[in-house]
Amino acid sequence: MPKELWKGNEAIAEAAVRAGLEAYFGYPITPQTEILEYLSRRMPELGRTFVQAESELGAINMVYGAACTGVRVMSSSSSPGVSLMMEGISYIAGTEVPTVLVNVMRGGPGLGNIAPAQGDYNQAVHGGGHGDYQPIVLAPASVQEAIDLTVLSFDLAEKYRAICMVILDGCVGQMMEPAEMPEMRPVHRENWDWNTDAKMGKRERRILSSIYIDPVDEEQTNLRLLNRWKTIQANEVRYKEYFLDDAEIVIVGFGTAGRVSLSAVRTAREQGIKVGLLRPITVSPFPYEALDQLSGRVDAFLVTEMNSGQMLEDVRLAVKGRVPVEFYGRLGGVVPFPDEILSEIHRMAKVKLGTDVHPRDAWLERMAHIV
Amino acid sequence: MATENLVYDRPEGFTDTPTHYCPGCTHGVAHRLVAEVLEEMGVIEKTIGVAPVGCSVFAYNYFDTDFVEAPHGRAPAMATGVKRVMPDRIVFTYQGDGDLASIGMGEIVHAAARGENITVIFINNANYGMTGGQMAPTTLPGMKTTSSPNGRDVETQGYPIKVSEMLSTLDGVGYCVRRSLHDPKNIRLAKKAIRMAFETQARGLGFSMVELLSTCPTNWGMTPVNSLKFVEEHMIPFYPLGDYKISDAIKQIKI
C-alpha cells in the first residue's frame, strides 16, 4: 500500500477496521473524537456495528457484551472517559474476554484540559480497575506505530484473552504523518471454546462471568491470570533502541516524550555526547530486562515523561540503584521541547550524579527554576 | 383406576439446579415463566441471557441458555453489545429494581430510547433484596426499610419511580407493560405478557419490557401469604397494572 498522510486518530480507526473490527462502541471526548466520528461513517458502510453510547459506562459495557460473543470489538476514549470505564475494564479482565481500548490521554486529574499528557500511565499499566489483573498496554509514538500497534492489539487481546490498551497522548492522536495501512482483513469469527454466542444445537451452554463466589475458585482464577501474565512478560516485550551501542547516558521515554527525547539525543550526539534512547513500545509488559542489562554498562539514565514520574518507578525497579536515574517531566498537558531535555543531558554530562536523592525530588527542585 | 396427572414439571428452559431464592419469593415464578416462554417459542438454543447484580445475580445458573453476567445496572448496555453483533439471537436481561431503576437508570433509558431489540424482565419488589432490604427507587412512600427505618419520607428521600410509565414515553419502545405475580390469574397474565415481549423481539419490533410486581417476604418481614397480600393491597394501587405501550405492529401479533 502506498503511504498516505494520516491523522493519528483516524489512522487508528482505519487500522482497527482493517484488523477485522466488527463492533465499535464509544462516546465523544476530546482529543479522540475523530476515532468515533470516523467509525460512525466507516462501520455502517461495511455493514458492521457502530453505536454511540449514552456514556463511557454504557460504551464499555456494550464492548463487554460484544466481546463475550467472541467478535473483534473496541472502544476509545480519553482520560476522564477511561476513568469512567474502569468498572467495565475490571469486569472484562475478570471474565477473560479479549478487548481493545484506546486512550488518547489528556491533562488531568479531573476535567483537566485537552492538551497532550501521559498522566494515565499508572492507571493503565498498574491496573486502574479493582482487583488483581494486568492489562497489556502499548504506547505508540508515531502515526505508523499507532496503526501497527492497533492491529497488534487485537491479536494480543485474543491470544491471551486479555485487555489490550493502546495509550497515546493528544499529540499522536492529532498529528498527521505519512503512514502505510495494512491490507484489509475480512471479518472472521473464530471458533472459540469460550464465547457465549448461543448453543444453536451444537454444544452445552456457556456462562461468562467474573463471579467466583468461592474464594478458592477466585484464587485459582487470579493465579491463572498471573501465570498468563508471566507468559506475556516472557514473549511480548517490545521497545525501540536509538544510539545505544556506545551510550553512556540512556534516556527512557515512551510516546511523545520518547520522540521529543530523540530530537535532544540527535543534537547531543552532534555535540559529541554519547547519549542514547530506549523507547518502550509495550509499557506493560515493561522492558525490565533490557534496562537491567543496560544498567550494567551505562553511566546513568534519564527518564522523560509527560507526568510526574510514573514510569520512573518502573525504571528504578529495573536499575536497582546500580547507576543514577534522573528524571525530567512536564505536567498537565505541557509538552516538553527538545532543548529542555538537551539541557538535562548537558547537566548530566557535566555534574557528578548520585543515587541518594530521589530523582523526582531533585527534579522538583530544578523545576522551581524552570516554571 | 386412578390416573396420575402431571401437574408440574421443570420446563426445558431450566437447568436442574435448584434456585437459591428465599421461600415465598416470586423470583422463582418469574424465572419459570421466562423458561416456559423460551421453550414454547422454541428459542432456547438461540437465546443469550444477561444476568444483573442483585438477588437474581445467579440467574445464569437456572436457565439452560448461554448467559453473561453484567456489572450492576449495566445489563441493558451489555445486552446491546451482544444483540448488535448477534442480531438473529434472542437476548434478554433480567433485572431488579435497584439494578434497573437506580444504578442502571442511564443504561435502561438509553437502551429503550435506541429501540434496542432486547427483552427486559424487570422485577419490582420495592427494595434492595440481596444487600438486606434497603430503600430502592421503587420503595413506597412511608415504607420501612433498613435504610428508611422511619418509613420512606418523600420530603428527604424522594418519590418512587414508575418505570413502565416513564419508559413508555420513549419512541424506541415497542412493548411495555406492568403485571403482578401475586395470584394465579395474574401469573397467567404475566406469562402472556412475557411471551408478547419475546415475540416483539423475535419480530424486530423494538425494545420490550415486562415489569413484574414481586414479593420479598424476608426483607419485608412478612409471611409469603402476607407478602402476596401486600402486593395486591399496597403495591398495585401505587403501581397500576396495565399496558403502558403496545405499538400497533405488536397489537397485530396473534399467538
Place this chain on the structure above:
Amino acid sequence: MQKEIIISGFGGQGVLFAGQVIAYAAMDSGKQVTWIPSYGPEMRGGTANCTVVIADHEIGSPLVKNPPLVIALNLPSFDKYEPLMQVGGTLIVNQSMVDRGAKRDDISVILVPCNEIAEEIGDKKLMNMVAVGALLSALPEVSLKDVEKALEGHLPARHKHLLPKNYEALKRGYENAQKELEKVPA
C-alpha cells in the same frame, strides 16, 4: 536535514490546509514529515496554528519552540512568533493584515500582501496559497512543482477546477517573496 515551519492565523484563513499542502508535498518527494495542529476550543473562530516538520530522518519532536520558518497571516500571529524565531530564520507576514514592519533585524521578515494578491487572482480564499508560495522561496527542500503536484493529488475532486488559480496563487506568492528577499541585505 530538518526544517520546522509554523503557520498561524485566524480560524478560517486556511492555516491547517496550508500546512497540509506542504506536508503532502514533502511526503510525495520522499521526505519524513509531521503536521500537528493546535486543537481544541480555538478551532471555533479564534487563532489557529499548525507545525510542520520536514526531515530526511525519523522525526523526533513534532513541536518546535524556536522555528526557523513561520507564516503569520495576521497581526496576533506576527506579534507572537517574531520574538520566538530562530536567528537567521524567515518570517512570511501577510502584509494585508498587519500595520507594522519588522522589529527584529536578525531574521528575514518578508511582507507579502496576500489578501490583495488573492483578490487580483479572483478568489480571496487563496490567500493561504499565496503565503505558502512565499514560504517556498525560503524552503529549497520543497519545490513549487512538489506543491503543485501535492495539490493535484490531494485536493478533493470537487475542488479540482480550482487548481489553475491555486497554482497562480503559489507562483505569485513565490515571486513576490523572491523580490522581497533580494531587497533584504544578506
